[in-house]
Amino acid sequence: MPAASWAPLSPAERAVAIEVLTHGPVSRSEIARKLNLSAGSLTRLTKPLIESGLLVEDPAAASFPLPVQGPGPAPAAAPAFPAVKVPPPDARIPAPTTRQGRPSQPLDIVADSRFFAGFKITEDTVYGVVTTLKSDVVAARALPLPTREPADVAGLLHAMTMDFAADFPRLAGIGVGLGGYVVGPDRTVTSPFLGWDGVPFVDLLEQRTDLPVVVENDVAALVESEAWFGAGRGLDRFVVLTIGAGVGYGLVIGGQLVRSGDDIRGIGRRWIVNPNGPLTPDGDRGSATALLSIPSIRHQVAAATGRNHTYDEILTLAAAGDPMATRVIDEAARALGTVVAQIANFAMPQKILLAGEGVGLVEVANPAINEAITANRHPLAEPVALETKISDFNDWARGAAVLAIKILVLGRPKPPQ
Structure with missing residues (x-):
């Protein structure tokens, strides 16, 4: 059955499928609770998804409802073994544990x-x-x-x-x-x-x-991948900021990537962080791209020293205290902290994921990043939940x-x- 035969789904069917895809195996009661559905509505929505082969009932992971607790009679006499403590006459004890009703078979996707x-x-x-x-x-x-x-x-x-x-x-x-x-x-x-x-x-x-x-x-x-299966899973407001060949940004609200008419993600060339910052071949003076992208950082060091270095070499030089590498990396770190604070101030996400090939900057210059975040946030603002992930191209x-x-x-x- 080709993938195209699974579509189109109604919005409600799609919500159910996403819930199972990202959290399965998951019980029907949990799906109904999260999506605010009645048992009958959930049955109606899942039936075509199961028939199409997209969802499957998982007998191996079947669970049973929790036992119903109820009152029991007070014991008539003390037990045969004195070592066992006798409950008082008015005590209410649980009824014997029994499985009631049909087992609830979780729904899953055959990966x-x-x-x-x-x-x-x-x-x-x-x-x-x-x-x-x-x-x-x-x-x-x-x-x-x-x-x-x-x-x-x-x-x-x-x-x-x-x-x-x-x-x-x-x-x-x-x-x-x-x-x-x-x-x-x-x-x-x-x-x-x-x-x-x-x-x-x-x-x-x-x-x-x-x-x-x-x-x-x-x-x-x-961003879609991280929102579904990664750092943003289950979050209502989530941001991904990438630094590498360029600077990218994505905002997720209510589980959906916020899109614009042109949907251009490489906004770093026009994101002015420091108008007195460096001018590089790619991006306006002092832009996020000019300060943070790997080509721009390499360009700044090469222009000052006359020697070409890889990005990893520049980070190593900065960690060792090389004056020129340290100046460029510290300026990049302050720019990164400023950008993170601006995102937190205006988007108010629950988490910001910093990803891409350039996030080695965080390990080398973390104090400068944190100082810039603090300087650009209200003193009473909650700490920014910042997570870093070195993403290779397979990611x-x-x-x-x-x-x-x-x-x-x-x-x-x-x-x-």
Whole structure:
């Protein structure tokens, strides 16, 4: 049964499916409680999901209702063994434990019933993973990207998909994450990183693979993945801030990623943190990108020293007290603390996840980050719940696969009216 046959779902069916997907196996009573559904409504909603094969009743994990406690008669005489304490005559003791009613069979999703391919496209490499329906990565591969021509990139992803399909024949869909965004109903892709403008990449890849394809901004895909299965699971207000080749931002409210009309996630080039800050080739003076992105940090150190260093080398130099590396990293740390405080002030999230290849900055310059957060927050404000995660490119590819699961299996949610 192809993934497309599971869609479209009604909003209520979709809510039930998401609850089971992200928390299963889960009892019907728990689903009904969380979604404020009656038993009859839940039965009506789950029936087509079970019949389609998306959900399954899990007899192995069946549970029984808790025993009903009730009064019992007072003992007529003392027990045969004096060592046992006799309850007073007016005591109420539990009735014998009995199982009542039919066992409640939890609902779950068969994780390996379908597999999904997820790809993260960088400027020079394609990272690919295969995940189960519950987003567990079961295979991973990376290949160099010799050319950024759309047809060639589609051909490379096709070849990787066919390799994956040989080992996982129940491959049901493809998700692709890249530094760019999808425009309009024709799903054309614009990506400054790849030099693409209005490229019909979805069609190019679907024609080659004969599988449904979802292409999305890579930050949006990572946010969706973390909101469903990672640091933001179960939270109402959640933010992901990424630093790496650029600076990305995503806000989740009520379990939904907040989207704008253009849905551009790379807002760091216009996010002015310090108007007197550095001017770099990418981003306005003193922007989040100019202060925090890995290329900008490398550019600043190279411009001052005449030597090129990797990002990890710069962090090592700063930790050792090198004057120039220390100055650049301290300025980046203060900028990061300021950005985190601004997010906390205005979005008021329950948690901020800092992710990406650049989060090694936190380990080297954590005191400066915390000082900047404190300086930009009200003295009575609650501490910012900040979590860091060094995300490799396989995590980004997994995010693309999760987005494919979300859209191809459950259907794209309708925007609020």
